[in-house]
Amino acid sequence: MPTDPLFDSQQSLVDQKKKLSYTKILNHLFNQGSSSIAKLAKEIHTSVPSITAMLVDLQQNGWVIEKGAAKTKSGRRPVFYDINGAKKNIFILDVNLYQTNFIFVNLRNEIITKTTFDIDLEDEHYLKEISKEVDQLLKVNDLPWAIGISAPGLVETSSGLNHSHLKLNKDGKSLADVLEKKYSIPVFNINDTRASLLGEHHYGLAKSKKNVLLVNLDWGVGLGILHNGTIVEGASGFAGELGHVQIYPDGELCNCGKIGCLETVASASTIVKKAKRGLNNNQATALSNVDSEITLSEVIAAAINGDEFSIDIIYEVGRELGKGLSMAVHLFNPETIIIDGILKNAGDLIVSTVKQSINKYCLSPFKTNLDVVISPLGDDAKVFGTKSFVFNKMMEYYVN
Amino acid sequence: MPTDPLFDSQQSLVDQKKKLSYTKILNHLFNQGSSSIAKLAKEIHTSVPSITAMLVDLQQNGWVIEKGAAKTKSGRRPVFYDINGAKKNIFILDVNLYQTNFIFVNLRNEIITKTTFDIDLEDEHYLKEISKEVDQLLKVNDLPWAIGISAPGLVETSSGLNHSHLKLNKDGKSLADVLEKKYSIPVFNINDTRASLLGEHHYGLAKSKKNVLLVNLDWGVGLGILHNGTIVEGASGFAGELGHVQIYPDGELCNCGKIGCLETVASASTIVKKAKRGLNNNQATALSNVDSEITLSEVIAAAINGDEFSIDIIYEVGRELGKGLSMAVHLFNPETIIIDGILKNAGDLIVSTVKQSINKYCLSPFKTNLDVVISPLGDDAKVFGTKSFVFNKMMEYYVN
């Protein structure tokens, strides 16, 4: 759909190969940052004069900009080139349970505008309200290159349909389909947890790692899986559903209809539930001083301030999560586990407990080189991950 | 180590690219079978005259043979080319718990010789005995191109060390290291379950599938994972350890030291144990007629012949396995599950129960397009899979 003189050539073999080389250069600059002609030539397996010629093309078309000479130990200083961040904007719909964010971001992670819209994902008029807002924003801003939708739940790869949050679909069509048709801009779907993992992979803790798990510990439990540097999607796009793995054969009934799911013992909801139950039983806790109904952040804050009752609640959730994660560790053998989602605010209280639990439930070869860490990027990971996802899809789109 | 005039060229850019094209052609012929010049040109993204010239080289060096003209609907009939199966032999050590097989196989899955050697993997002199046999076989047969070792247990990718069966290592070095040094032939390790999955992927049920699980239901429980057409190895090579995932928090003690592992309720050992226990309790079963100690194959045979007691044992194992598998299904969202290992002999008795169990424990989007099937290739899958693995490693080796 989006035309670009550089990529809209005839389909001769030479043109095909040149397009492939262009995308290789752009991918390299996008993912590995700025580079010199000599370095690119080595990476792309192409001669220096060819790279030079292609960089001229890319510069003329505004894809690439010169960054001046870099310092080196000896010899002539190479001129560095970088992707032109301002060349394209990507419009991101960051869909959450209780609010949806609209973000315009450019190729170099610079956020142009961010609008927050409070709306419940289960709202009857969700799609209508969102469409209105998108309409408005696309009128005011420059037309984006592509649109990315990051949403929770089971998103089917082929159709884009969300199987968990049905209000995101309309008459058997996905929100992505609707937007794509309306604005003639490519739209891509990604599950929110996977987007965060991709963000961490490109800009955060998983930068040089190839086998990583990211747990999204929120009102539910999602898992993002990085295998050999690629995100695991599964046959239909549903991979990483850790929340409904059975942990207790005779546990509580989960709202999915099954029994003893991980979500029933390890999620934000569990924490609030347990805190309320304890207060009703008049347990000794700093939380008794709170007047209104107890919220998650209050429990976490109390725990961080040393309230034993709250700490115990978080410990228990950490233990259960660790137990669930140890299954994933046995199946994937990751080198790092990143903890993300609201509960990452509990910091080391949760990390140390998860570690302990993994040590208990995993066979020893699996835990010798295993790190458990808190996501450092926070919410940005999701936005930047979605952006990277969209960029890569657009590059595929160009070469095919 | 192994020299080949076609691949031992100088390292100019043109040579590098040519080597890459050679391996692309060979890979295509190896994996997708024979092909025509026109088809190869399309696949490899290279012009017809270039492919023609390269095929001449490959033929002169014995890598490729002409297969004559193929039938087509209309137009001139294309000449087909195929990989020359006889060009290279691969020597495979198929390591099992109670016997090790030595197999010479060529590139087209033709088995040249197969020697079976009865030895316990825990035997004190395992390595010495095996070395003697390998020595003998390598003297008698033509020197192979490469060696592949398929073995059960946790095999570390970087070192080749087997963490489950320590008799396979010697003074901190792996069997692969020892052989490689001694014979100056490249040696590659692969876990047995993954080898079977690779075999099924290339020649069996997973041929056109990209997301597949293969359970090796044997004395233990192994899992092979195919993600997007590639085998999941994990950070250290330990991925797919389904046997020691906890199924029952207050179950039996497993020999790994943990409690309620899947292996304690779903494996060949469980079946024998249950059969014996039932016989001691004088349950009504056709097995009472057996004089000697009950073996696995007798229980399976009795079940197939309709013995209710034996059927119930198998059903129970199938149910537990299905429960364990449903965790893997939630994490990977596969399109097919292949059942392999000794217990596949129970046929539909086990398949139908596993299916039932998955239906019970999995969320519905995960099971709508999910097949559960018995491995059709049997033991050959492992050998052919190891061979494919070795071939691909050797091709990587040539281009780098």
Add this chain to the structure above:
DNA sequence: GACCTTTCTTAAATTTTTCATTAAAGGCTT
């Protein structure tokens, strides 16, 4: 300022693609 190291440019050498032509096969028509 001579010398070393690495980057970058230029023109010749080489390789690869393109395109026109020939080859081969099968079906249809008369």
Add this chain to the structure above:
DNA sequence: AAGCCTTTAATGAAAAATTTAAGAAAGGTC
């Protein structure tokens, strides 16, 4: 059944693109 037409495959020479290799440019060090 011979001849014509359509379709696809393969070849070879001209054209185009890419690499190679030599040297210029740029910076640093002794």
